[in-house]
Amino acid sequence: MEWRGPGLNSLQVTHGMLACSEWTGVPLKIILEDIGLKPEAKWMFPEGSDPAGVGRSVPIEKVLDDAMLVYAMNGEALRPEQGYPVRLFLPGWEGAIQVKWLKRLKFDDKSWFVREETTKYTMLERDGHAKMYNWAMEANSVITSPCPERNWKETKKGVIKVEGIAWSGKGTITHVDVSIDGGKTWREAKFTSIILPKAVTRFAIEVNWDGKPMLLQSRSTDDTGYTQPTAKQLVAARGKEAIYHRNAIQTWEVKSNGEVNDVHVYA
Amino acid sequence: MYMFTRNLTLLAGSIAIVTNLGAAKLTYTPANPDKYPYQSTAKNKQGRIINVDGAIIRKNVITVKEVYKSPFSGKNLSLGKKASKATLKAWNTDVRPDGKGLPDGKMNVEEGAKVFAAKCATCHGDFGEGVDRFPVLAGGIGTLKLHPRTGGDPGPLKTLGSYAPYIAPFFWYIQTAMPLSAPKSLNNDEVYGILGYLLQLNEIQVNGKDIEDSTVIDRNFIKSVHMPNEKGFEYNNLRKADTSNTRCMKNCIDTSKMVVMHIKTDATIVKPPFGKERYSFGDKNKKKAKGNIGETIYKNTCAGCHNSGIAGAPKFGDKADWAQIRKENLKDVFDHAINGFKAMPPKGGDASLKDEDVKSTVKYMLEKSK
Numbered sequence: 007m008e009w010r011g012p013g014l015n016s017l018q019v020t021h022g023m024l025a026c027s028e029w030t031g032v033p034l035k036i037i038l039e040d041i042g043l044k045p046e047a048k049w050m051f052p053e054g055s056d057p058a059g060v061g062r063s064v065p066i067e068k069v070l071d072d073a074m075l076v077y078a079m080n081g082e083a084l085r086p087e088q089g090y091p092v093r094l095f096l097p098g099w100e101g102a103i104q105v106k107w108l109k110r111l112k113f114d115d116k117s118w119f120v121r122e123e124t125t126k127y128t129m130l131e132r133d134g135h136a137k138m139y140n141w142a143m144e145a146n147s148v149i150t151s152p153c154p155e156r157n158w159k160e161t162k163k164g165v166i167k168v169e170g171i172a173w174s175g176k177g178t179i180t181h182v183d184v185s186i187d188g189g190k191t192w193r194e195a196k197f198t199s200i201i202l203p204k205a206v207t208r209f210a211i212e213v214n215w216d217g218k219p220m221l222l223q224s225r226s227t228d229d230t231g232y233t234q235p236t237a238k239q240l241v242a243a244r245g246k247e248a249i250y251h252r253n254a255i256q257t258w259e260v261k262s263n264g265e266v267n268d269v270h271v272y273a
Numbered sequence: 274m275y276m277f278t279r280n281l282t283l284l285a286g287s288i289a290i291v292t293n294l295g296a297a298k299l300t301y302t303p304a305n306p307d308k309y310p311y312q313s314t315a316k317n318k319q320g321r322i323i324n325v326d327g328a329i330i331r332k333n334v335i336t337v338k339e340v341y342k343s344p345f346s347g348k349n350l351s352l353g354k355k356a357s358k359a360t361l362k363a364w365n366t367d368v369r370p371d372g373k374g375l376p377d378g379k380m381n382v383e384e385g386a387k388v389f390a391a392k393c394a395t396c397h398g399d400f401g402e403g404v405d406r407f408p409v410l411a412g413g414i415g416t417l418k419l420h421p422r423t424g425g426d427p428g429p430l431k432t433l434g435s436y437a438p439y440i441a442p443f444f445w446y447i448q449t450a451m452p453l454s455a456p457k458s459l460n461n462d463e464v465y466g467i468l469g470y471l472l473q474l475n476e477i478q479v480n481g482k483d484i485e486d487s488t489v490i491d492r493n494f495i496k497s498v499h500m501p502n503e504k505g506f507e508y509n510n511l512r513k514a515d516t517s518n519t520r521c522m523k524n525c526i527d528t529s530k531m532v533v534m535h536i537k538t539d540a541t542i543v544k545p546p547f548g549k550e551r552y553s554f555g556d557k558n559k560k561k562a563k564g565n566i567g568e569t570i571y572k573n574t575c576a577g578c579h580n581s582g583i584a585g586a587p588k589f590g591d592k593a594d595w596a597q598i599r600k601e602n603l604k605d606v607f608d609h610a611i612n613g614f615k616a617m618p619p620k621g622g623d624a625s626l627k628d629e630d631v632k633s634t635v636k637y638m639l640e641k642s643k
Contacts, residue, residue: 012536040350048312051367057456059449061367067313067325098328110364116306119370121446125436128506130429134418136436137509138304142326144514176328176511183520188531192522203331221533227520230317230329235516243515247420247429259533270534273526 009246012268017153020256020268021146026173026206029095031076034069034111047113052094055109062103063117064096068141072097072204075108098175098204099141100250102127129248143175145234146253147182147209147226158264163217169198169210174228178202181227182209188221188257188271189236195224203229220260221271238272303504304438306370315512327511366448370439372496378461379491382473382484385466392452392459393467395583401432401474405581410434411474414501434475438503440468441495465490472498566630567637574621575634584616587642595642610635 008020016022043066050069053061064073074095077084084090089106096103102122117123128136149170152158158166172179178201183192199208209224227233235243237254259267302310314330317323322330356364368374380388390399398404401411413430420428437443448464450456459467469490477484479498488494571579571589582588587595598606611631613619620626 011534015536040352048309053364053367057450057453059456061445061449065309065312065325071324071328071330099326112365112367114369116369116371117309118367118442119304119306119439120367120442121437124438124442124506125431125433129509130417130431132418132420133300134429135299135301135303135505135507136417138506140509140511142328142511176323176326178329181520183522188528188533189526190524190528192520192525203329225518225520230321230323230327230514231319232514233518233520235518239516239518245420257533259535268536271531272534273528273531 008268008270009241009248009252012270015154015268017148017150017155021148023101024146024173024206025101027079028081029074029076030078030081031074031092031095034073034075037075038070043113046115048115049113049117051112051114051118052105053109053112054089054105055107059109060102060105060122061118061120062105062122063120063139064094064103065117066113068096068099096141098143100127100143103141127250129244129250131248132245140251141175143173144251144253145172145174145176145179145226145228145230145232147172147179147224147234148256149184149222149224149258152222152260152264152266153258154266154268157266158215158260161215161264163215165212165214167210168195168213168222169208170195170224171206171208172224172226173204173206174226174230174232175204176232177204177229179207179226180229182207183225183227184209184211184213185223185225186213186220189223189225189255189273192225215260217262219262221269222258222260223255223271225255236273237270299504301507304506304508306439309508311508311510311512317512323512325511327513366445368441368445370441372441372492375441375444375492375495376461377492378465379489380462380466380469381487381489382466382469383486385463385468385470385490386473386486388459388463389467389470392455392463396453401434401471404583407581408432410471414475417502417505432475433471434477434501436502436505437500438506440472440498440500444468444495465495468495475501477501565633565637567633567635570626570630570634571637574623574626575638578621579638586617589638590642592642595639599639606639607632607635 013019048066050064050066051061052064053059074097075092076095077092079085079088084093089104089108092108094103094105094108123138127140128138129140130136147170149168150156151167151169152161168184170182170184172182179197182195182197184195185192193211195209195211197207198210199206201207213220213222225234234253234255237257240252240254257269257271259269261267311325314322314324317327317329324330366374366376389397396404396407397410398407401409403409409430410433413432413435416428416430416435418429433443444464447467448457448459448461452458469484469488472479472490473484473486473488477498477500479494576589578584578586579589582591582594587598608614609617611620611628620631
C-alpha cells in the first residue's frame with residue numbers, strides 16, 4: 007500500500023492487511039511422505055474451489071519446509087470466509103497465495119505463470135519490467151499506539167508507553183528501534199511478547215513527550231541480518247509502482263495537540 | 274471487423290516502442306518458465322541455510338525429520354480414495370505457459386467476438402476498454418515505463434495485452450473465473466474464440482501475421498502466440514535483499530534535507546475500528562447507519578449496479594438518466610425501488626431494508642443526479 011505517497015490516515019489502511027493466527031493442521035510433508043512424490047515434482051499448484059478457483063505456483067522447497075494443510079484457526083474450525091473446510095498455509099508468505107477452500111494439489115516440473123502471479127502480485131519497476139514470485143514478507147514493523155485511530159489528544163504529557171508490532175516472513179525479529187525525530191536518532195525497544203519466527207512480535211518503549219511535535223518511527227531487524235528500509239531506500243530500489251510488499255519504515259506525525267497523522271518522510 | 278477508433282492511436286503509437294524493446298539489451302534475466310534459478314536451498318552470509326525465498330530454515334527449532342516426523346512414515350496408509358478418471362478430467366484443467374493442459378476445441382475470432390460481446394462486454398467493454406473500474410483487457414502496450422516520477426502521465430496501463438507474459442494460462446483463468454457472474458460456464462470452443470478476439474484487440478501478430486476475423490483459434494494457435502511483454506518479468510531473487518539499511522543509532526539523517534509528505538485530501542479520516550462489532554452472524558444492516566442513511570445504503574446495496582448503469586440501471590449522477598425518472602410520479606419510483614421493476618430487484622436485493630430507508634436512498638440518488 008501507499009507506494010505513491012500517504013493515502014488514508016489510518017493504521018488499519020496502512021498495515022491492516024497483516025494477520026497472524028494460530029493454525030492447526032497437518033504439515034504437507036507428512037501427507038506427501040505417505041502418498042509419495044516423484045523427483046520431477048518441482049512445483050505445486052494448489053487450486054481453490056471458490057468461484058474464481060484461485061490457483062498459484064508454489065516451489066517444492068517451501069512445500070517440504072513448512073507448508074501445512076490447515077483446518078482450524080485460533081482454536082476453532084475455519085470459518086467459511088477463512089477457507090472452510092481446508093486451506094493451504096504457507097508461513098511468512100503473502101496472503102493471496104494462502105489458497106482457501108482447497109480443492110486439489112497438483113505437482114509438476116514447471117510453474118504456471120497464472121494471472122495472480124503475472125498481471126497481479128508482481129512489482130513493476132521504473133524501467134518497465136516487473137519482479138515476479140515475491141512470496142515472502144520482508145521484515146516490517148509499525149507503531150500501533152499511538153496511531154491515527156488511537157491518538158494522544160486525551161493523553162497527558164510526560165512519559166508515555168509507545169507500543170507496536172514487528173514481523174518478518176523470513177525469520178525471527180532480533181531488534182526493533184524507535185525514533186521520535188523522523189529517523190535521526192534511534193533507541194532500541196523491548197520485546198513484550200514471545201518471539202517466534204514468521205510471527206508477529208510485540209515491542210514497547212517509553213517516550214518522554216513534552217508536547218512538541220514528533221515524527222515517530224519504528225525499524226525492525228531480523229535474523230537474516232536484514233534491517234527494514236527507509237521510504238527513500240525502498241523507492242530508490244523499486245520505484246513507486248510496485249503496489250505490493252511495501253515494508254518501508256512507517257512515520258506517524260504526532261502534533262502538539264496529540265493528533266496523529268500518516269506521513270511519509272524522505273531524508 | 275469493427276475496430277475501435279478510440280484506442281487505435283494509442284496502439285499505433287506504441288508499436289514502435291515494442292519493436293525497440295525487442296532490440297534493446299535487457300538489464301535483467303527474463304523469467305523463463307523452463308528454468309527457475311533459485312531452486313533448492315543455499316547458505317547466506319552468516320552461513321545459515323536459507324530456502325528459495327531467503328527464509329532461514331530452522332534446523333534447530335523445527336526439523337522436518339525430527340519434529341515433523343510422520344508417525345506413518347513408510348506405512349503407506351492409502352487414506353482417502355483414488356480420484357476417478359472422470360474427476361481428474363473435470364478437475365485437471367490448469368494450463369501452463371507452454372500450453373500444456375490446453376484442451377481440444379476451436380473457434381474463429383468473429384464468433385469469439387460475439388461470445389465476448391454477449392458475456393464479457395458488460396464489464397470489460399465491447400473492445401476490452403473496461404467499463405467503470407472493471408479491468409481493461411486491451412491497449413496500454415508500451416506504457417509500462419510511464420511512471421509518475423518520470424513525468425509519464427497517466428502512468429502505466431497494465432492490461433492483458435500490455436502486461437501478461439503468456440496467454441495460455443489465461444485459458445484456465447477465463448474458463449475457471451469468468452464471466453464473474455457465471456464462472457465455469459464457457460465451453461472450450463468459446464474460450465478459444467474469446468482469446469482470439471482479445472489477442473486481435475491487442476493487435477498481437479502471430480508468426481508475423483495479423484489475426485483476422487476468420488482466423489481459427491485452437492491449441493496450436495495459442496501455443497504459437499508470443500505476447501509483447503513475454504520478456505518483461507524477472508524472478509525476484511528473494512535470497513538477496515534489494516535494500517541495505519543498517520541499525521544506525523545516531524545522526525542517521527540530515528534533518529535539514531528532510532521532506533515530510535502529508536496526505537493530500539483531508540476527507541479521508543477513517544473512523545476507529547476499535548471496540549466495534551467485527552463479526553456479525555446476523556443481519557448486517559441492523560447496525561444503525563450514521564449520517565446519511567441514503568448514502569450508506571446506496572454504497573452498500575445499490576452502487577454495484579447504479580454506479581456503472583449495468584443492465585440498464587439509471588446511472589448514479591447521470592442527469593439524463595434520472596431526468597426520465599423525475600418525470601414519473603415519485604410514488605411509482607418508490608414503488609419500483611421497493612417492489613422491483615424489470616431488471617431492478619426489490620429493495621436492490623436486500624429484503625431486510627425498511628421501506629422508509631429505501632425511500633431515503635432513492636431521494637439521495639435523485640438528489641445526487643441533478
